[in-house]
Amino acid sequence: MDKEILEKYIKAGRIAAKVRDECKSLVKPGKNILEIAEEIERRITELGGELAFPVNIGINNIAAHYTPEKGEDILLREGDIVKIDIGAHVDGYIGDTAITISLGEYEDLLEASRKALNEAIKLLKPGIKTNEIAETIQKTIESFGFRVISNLTGHGLERFNIHADPQIPNVITSNNYMLKEDDVIAIEPFATTGIGFVKDLDEARIFSVLIDKRNMLRSMEAREIYSFGIKRNGLPFTSRWLELSKIKFRLGIKELKMKDMIYPYYILAEKEEAMVAQFEHTIIIKDKPIVTTIYDE
Structure with missing residues (x-):
């Protein structure tokens, strides 16, 4: 990978990571989710990034693709679990990361997703196959007594493309891709208290x-x-x-x-309206992988 491109991926990832970590203080009962979204997006641009996609704020059973509209007045409540999915880019090179914050119970559910992500990252190197990653994610989440959402996957990242090949499944599939050096991927395990399947809500x-x-x-x-x-x-x-x-x-x-x-x-919402947790990092595949979405002062 060209040094300049690598630096842009790392810069975008660091910006997304810093904003992700900062947003924990915004997520609290009584907070308007539109205000949270606008503050996150403002901070990305303030730190020198551009918006790769609208911030996703998924409450409870909402797994993906929910962003507040103008004038919306939805307040967070005690007991909610809140997924924040953030994307920043620098000249089209993207950092994609997500966190789940609990305003009540479900800490085990969060830990299942978080640990699955961390265990998957430990496997990464050129030559590893996606089904090896998927098997680790599934086994880790199921060891906590929860299910993996089988029809949501991680994905590749390319310039100005947030959903490039390869797919990084969270369960074993027939498409067993072998990762190669300089692949840029986002891994995002989704853990749920439900049946492990999401449905479209027919609203975009x-x-x-x-x-x-x-x-x-x-x-x-x-x-x-x-x-x-x-x-x-x-x-x-x-x-x-x-x-x-x-x-x-x-x-x-x-x-x-x-x-x-x-x-x-x-x-996208869990089919049984059950709780969903998600954690996500962007990684550049090397013999020693680069997790771009980790922020260090």
Whole structure:
């Protein structure tokens, strides 16, 4: 890997890690999740990074892809478990990291996910296969008496691409990829008190434009959204980053969906509405792997 690219990955990871660690003080009962999201995103840019994707705040059974909208007034409560998934980038090179914070019980659930991540990282080196990682994640989480969410995976990272190959499964699959030197991956074990499966909630608040699809657009709203997404080089965004009203944003998204020019990230929730915990790091594969999303003063 080119030295300059490596430095950008490390810088992005350090920024994401610092903000992740700082956000622990924001997550407390009575706090508005919109305020939390805006503060996290503000800090990423303040520290010299750019937003790789809207901060995900998943409460309790919500596993992924939930971000607050403008004007939303959802307050955290005692007993919640709160997943914060953060992405920063430097010139398109991404640091992706997540943490779960408990406002009540479920410390064992958090520890299951956290330990699974740490045990998986210990295995990493060129030549390791993804099923070896998956087996360790699954065994670790199940040793705590919980289940792994089988249809959520980690993933590769590339420039301006948050979900590149390879997939890093949390359970053994038929696609057993061998990691090679300089692969950049995000490992994110999801542990749950439920059956270990997520479902779409048929609502999306995070979107990416498909930059290879350039059809004619009729509405101003659709053109504005698509232009915004192109300027982000296809990285995800959300409605509160644009000046459009909620109604106009939805109209624009509707046209873009009809013309297959946008990808919606549907909110994912545990199928039985059970609790979910998640921890995540970004790692560059080397003989001695580089975990970019660890922050040291």
